[in-house]
Amino acid sequence: MVIFPIVIVISLILYVYYKVAIIRSDDLLQQAFLNSKARIFLGTFISFFGINQYLFYQTRFSLYVTIVFVFLGAIQMYGGFKRVVHYRNELKSRKQT
Template sequence: MVIIPIIIVLSLAMYLLYKVQILRLGEDPLKQVYTNSKARIALGLFMVSVSMNVYIVYQTKLALYITIVFIILGGAQFIYGYKTTRFYGKQLKERNS
């Protein structure tokens, strides 16, 4: 199971990259919100992959309950980030056209 730790590291790196990129964008709120929504996608993927890894390692009832909660929270972050990325992506295209 090498794929899950790779996903964990990559999603955490992408989350941190997007958060730092928000600081560099300056005064443009539309680009900041768009970048923050991409960070939410990475955070959701991170939460889901960490919770799956916890369950694979421990395989107890407590780990199962924690995994279920984190999958729900991570999935909500991922879905919200995806929807806002699509919305603000269209707004950026219209503004740049």
């Protein structure tokens, strides 16, 4: 399956992009918003990396590792989504005032 390596590379590139954007930003709220976006792509990277490794090896051990990776990636994505929504609302309320 060629789609998993593509998603892995794109999510890793976007993770690094948002981490570099954090360094460039001076606003703390904007930095928190960018960090939450980076967490989403880190979770995507971890999850798809685990799935890809299981499809490559297909052993019982790789299944256990995949379950752990998907679980940790889902936690990162869920936390990132919650923070993106929160900080997006904070940025909108700041722009309105």
